[in-house]
Amino acid sequence: MKILVLVKHVPDATGERRFAADGTLDRSSSDGLLSELDEYAIEQALQIADQRDDVEVVALTLGPHDAADAIKRALQMGASAGIHINDDAMHGSDALATSAVLAAAVTKAEPDLVICGMASTDGVMGVIPAMIAERLGWPAATLGATLSVTGSTVTIRRDADSASLTVEADLPAMVSVTDQSGEARYPSMKGILAAKKKPVETWRLADLGIDPATVGLEAAGTKVLQTTPRPPRESGKVITDEGGSGVAALTDFLATGKYI
Amino acid sequence: MSEVLVVTDPVNGTVGKPALELLTLAQRLGQPVAVVLGDGAEAAGPTLAEYGATRVISINDPAFTESLVAPKAEALAQVAASVSPAAILISSTPEGKEVAGRLAVKLGSGLITDATEISEDGSTVQSVFAGNWTVRASVIRGIPVITVKPNAVTPQSSPAPGAVEQVTVSISESAKGARLVKSEPKQASGRPELTEAAIVVAGGRGTAGDFGPVEALADALGAAVGASRAAVDSGWYPHAYQIGQTGKTVSPQLYIAAGISGAIQHRAGMQTSKAIVAVNKDPEAPIFALADLGIVGDLRTVLPAATEEIARRKD
Numbered sequence: 001m002k003i004l005v006l007v008k009h010v011p012d013a014t015g016e017r018r019f020a021a022d023g024t025l026d027r028s029s030s031d032g033l034l035s036e037l038d039e040y041a042i043e044q045a046l047q048i049a050d051q052r053d054d055v056e057v058v059a060l061t062l063g064p065h066d067a068a069d070a071i072k073r074a075l076q077m078g079a080s081a082g083i084h085i086n087d088d089a090m091h092g093s094d095a096l097a098t099s100a101v102l103a104a105a106v107t108k109a110e111p112d113l114v115i116c117g118m119a120s121t122d123g124v125m126g127v128i129p130a131m132i133a134e135r136l137g138w139p140a141a142t143l144g145a146t147l148s149v150t151g152s153t154v155t156i157r158r159d160a161d162s163a164s165l166t167v168e169a170d171l172p173a174m175v176s177v178t179d180q181s182g183e184a185r186y187p188s189m190k191g192i193l194a195a196k197k198k199p200v201e202t203w204r205l206a207d208l209g210i211d212p213a214t215v216g217l218e219a220a221g222t223k224v225l226q227t228t229p230r231p232p233r234e235s236g237k238v239i240t241d242e243g244g245s246g247v248a249a250l251t252d253f254l255a256t257g258k259y260i
Numbered sequence: 261m262s263e264v265l266v267v268t269d270p271v272n273g274t275v276g277k278p279a280l281e282l283l284t285l286a287q288r289l290g291q292p293v294a295v296v297l298g299d300g301a302e303a304a305g306p307t308l309a310e311y312g313a314t315r316v317i318s319i320n321d322p323a324f325t326e327s328l329v330a331p332k333a334e335a336l337a338q339v340a341a342s343v344s345p346a347a348i349l350i351s352s353t354p355e356g357k358e359v360a361g362r363l364a365v366k367l368g369s370g371l372i373t374d375a376t377e378i379s380e381d382g383s384t385v386q387s388v389f390a391g392n393w394t395v396r397a398s399v400i401r402g403i404p405v406i407t408v409k410p411n412a413v414t415p416q417s418s419p420a421p422g423a424v425e426q427v428t429v430s431i432s433e434s435a436k437g438a439r440l441v442k443s444e445p446k447q448a449s450g451r452p453e454l455t456e457a458a459i460v461v462a463g464g465r466g467t468a469g470d471f472g473p474v475e476a477l478a479d480a481l482g483a484a485v486g487a488s489r490a491a492v493d494s495g496w497y498p499h500a501y502q503i504g505q506t507g508k509t510v511s512p513q514l515y516i517a518a519g520i521s522g523a524i525q526h527r528a529g530m531q532t533s534k535a536i537v538a539v540n541k542d543p544e545a546p547i548f549a550l551a552d553l554g555i556v557g558d559l560r561t562v563l564p565a566a567t568e569e570i571a572r573r574k575d
Contacts, residue, residue, distance in 0.1 A: 014524055128361070225396045255573070257535060259513070260574075
């Protein structure tokens with residue numbers, strides 16, 4: 001069985017994230033790393049591989065040069081191979097273009113199962129898995145807190161606010177998993193060394209039969225008109241609770257703000 | 261004037277506040293047409309009409325409860341084909357965003373998610389990078405598909421005809437591939453839904469596992485209860501109530517953080533709250549840099565006393 005895990009290289013959320021002049025994310029503004037939520041996807045793929053003899057886990061990323069680090073991390077965790085789609089024409093692509101390219105990549109890679117994280121930690125849209133599935137005509141069992149494969153059926157438990165749903169789909173299928181699906185493993189020393197020898201292919205749009213005119217900033221269906229940094233919140237009053245002063249301050253605040 | 265499709269999800273016939281907010285926003289762009297995918301349209305009709313729905317399209321296909329997400333997107337695409345709306349507004353729930361994504365692919369439309377504001381010119385505002393940046397954007401291709409976060413606007417009564425029309429759609433087999441084999445309802449908390457609430461009281465490590473004071477204050481204020489990741493990871497509160505980067509993002513009128521240090525993961529989920537109050541024993545806690553009012557003290561003293569005082573003032 002071949003599992004394809006889609007991973008993204010994103011700016012570190014604890015660093016300073018900024019916009020470039022063209023309204024796109026300035027990927028040089030902060031060190032990048034594998035999106036934390038994608039670690040859960042890799043972990044679930046590796047857990048399936050741990051239980052069977054016949055599983056190949058391939059990590060795929062779409063991004064500029066540094067995105068290779070996301071693949072590297074996946075390989076260090078235990079993925080067997082990587083695919084890096086790197087094409088300058090992709091700069092400024094929206095979700096429509098991104099999903100189209102990833103769908104073409106899935107078609108080319110021919111996996112039985114695609115696993116994604118629940119959202120990227122930079123765009124945080126949470127729509128790519130559904131959009132890829134839409135393009136491929138595949139079922140999408142998304143936002144799984146649990147994931148299992150039996151025969152050619154994949155099952156997840158999706159914990160919505162009002163109910164827990166058990167969702168099943170026949171392979172080939174798209175799946176996404178949440179941060180509740182199980183702690184992701186740290187790469188071992190052995191895994192880090194082994195990663196250096198694992199094969200990583202580089203694909204360009206031409207390899208996917210994608211016309212560059214259909215992707216990138218100019219082709220996007222949305223346009224960023226303005227980006228504004230939010231002024232940092234100013235700290236207000238800080239008082240130490242002594243002899244009921246804290247309670248008095250709190251209730252006065254609530255009364256003044258008409259919350260009570 | 262063009263029509264704007266507004267996807268509303270009545271639960272047992274009751275329309276939630278986010279749907280009413282969508283109807284109010286839709287009026288800036290055109291004539292709101294409420295769409296109900298599932299049952300409850302007749303019961304919800306009067307409320308939808310009161311808040312501006314010029315008509316209500318009701319589609320109740322069994323596929324909606326048998327298969328995940330895709331049938332709803334398919335139904336909406338069929339409605340959009342016949343209505344040619346100026347825009348399609350959907351609430352920013354996890355399901356709503358997936359429906360919106362599929363719909364955008366079907367229509368070849370630009371997609372904007374998590375808008376906190378929609379202007380008359382159709383441009384949207386989003387709060388991004390953990391609330392550190394604000395983005396104004398527009399859809400420039402196709403029928404704008406926009407998902408909107410709760411608490412975007414105060415819903416306004418704006419009575420309109422809102423007659424309910426039953427519509428049937430045909431859902432393809434391909435849309436039924438993600439089979440919903442079991443649904444186990446969770447017990448309602450009896451409190452406002454976290455992402456929609458006007459006031460949130462959240463507890464963290466400082467609760468030491470006892471959310472009693474947090475819940476009591478929340479109930480005194482009619483607020484929702486939230487939890488930090490530390491509290492959830494310790495098993496003190498369910499994950500559905502987690503606020504932060506890997507949990508829910510809230511933007512209430514008032515956020516009270518009790519025993520929460522304010523790590524960046526948490527701040528990402530609440531820093532656009534209109535007013536923030538923090539109660540923490542540690543004067544160095546990063547949360548104090550965000551708070552409009554910070555109280556250095558023990559939440560187990562401060563919260564119960566405040567709850568009591570609130571009750572006293574009510575009498």
